[in-house]
Amino acid sequence: MTSPKTIFGSVALVIALGSLEKSIVTTPLPMIGQELHAGELLTWVVTAYLLASTAVLPLYGKLSDIFGRVRMLNISITLFVLGAIACGLSQDINTLIASRVLQGIGGGGLIALAFTVIADSIPAKEVGKYQGYISAVYAVSSIAGPLLGGFFTEHLTWRWVFWINIPLGILAVWLINKNLNHLSVCRKSRFDWGGALLLMVATTLLLLVISPEANLSKSLLVGLFLFVIGMLIVVERAVSDPILPRKLFQLSGYITSVFLILCSQLLMFAMLVYLPLQMQWQKGMTASKSGMIMVVFMFSITTGAYFAGKYIAKTGFYKRVVVIGFILTTCALVQLYLSFYVHISLAFAGLGLGFTLPALSVVVQHILPAQDRGIGMSMFSFGRELGGAIGVAVCSAIFHSQVTSTDITDIVDPQILQHGFSLTYLAMAVIAFIATMLTLFMLKTRPLD
Missing domain, CATH: 1.20.5 (Single alpha-helices involved in coiled-coils or other helix-helix interfaces)
Incomplete structure (x- = not known):
């Protein structure tokens, strides 16, 4: 029987591919816009991928329940690589955006199916331990993405941002088919x-x-x-056999866990986007210096997930981990609102959000029946992705309700910027507090078999 470590090693590259693609494109965007005369369509290079990958998430889960995990992983990686090749060959912005949609349709299955494979193969009590490793893969990919994007743009060409996915995708397909063939289980059902x-x-x-x-x-x-x-x-x-089985909504704790992971990712992306902006716009830091400070945040998330996973694997208790995680995040956001020891608040927020990741994953894996695990884990991933998008949108609306200038760089009064950022952090602290209350009163404690 394939060991959990071998299974995790086989899907870790898939998780890295999905995570890396969201950040590696950001650095070369100005060069892409200049070469392809993108104009106002430039941001759709990022948005098109995110829209497509999120929209197809539930489909991969349901299809994998019917046709098997390995088959759908092969299809997902193949579409992802074909889209990457098309992106690298694009000669105008419209072709590039269309290619990003194709890449996103493939990319939507990468992380969702990887998590489902882990849920199929590793007991719920043990899966928390592997969440620390998953968070490490996420953190390394998120940090490496912009660095690789800048390196390729400066020393080779921005097209290598997409072509790097070809050898990585081929390696991922080989590992999956070599080590995960035992998961090629199908069932008869009309899609x-x-x-x-x-x-x-x-x-x-x-x-x-x-x-x-x-x-x-x-x-x-x-x-x-x-x-x-x-x-x-x-x-x-x-x-x-509906795409969204009614019994999913009746499982005790499932909807609560999906909503809580949405809140967790909402808070994480709010900090990932708006803290660097505050450091650059208000405090005058360079992009690289603000990025180095955010490494504290990413490292703390990884550390929190690792130790929380170890604790859950040892004790079987997960609810208290989620509660402590959201309490730490609430306190950290209040610190940011008060501009009180920013570095410490970053560490607290990272640890807190890191605590929530393995605990909520354990809850969902434990309560999902095997025949609906694909769609159940995909909807959990969908909630996570949706949370990031909502977090950025909500913060943007709150911040710009106070900072009304059309060009932020024209604002010379740091107090105006301070007010906008502070109100944003206060709103996020309220959301973190609500998540704490929901965890206390809605998330039930059950023994992990």
């Missing part, structure tokens, strides 16, 4: 294509509603979203 299409459309519309980059009527998007949701409910009631 809910109508529900899948409506769910993808609803997800895309929701992401466009909360995206500050979508230059479309928000009221129209909300109306379309509600209409599609209504159609989805009708279709799901009529099929025998």
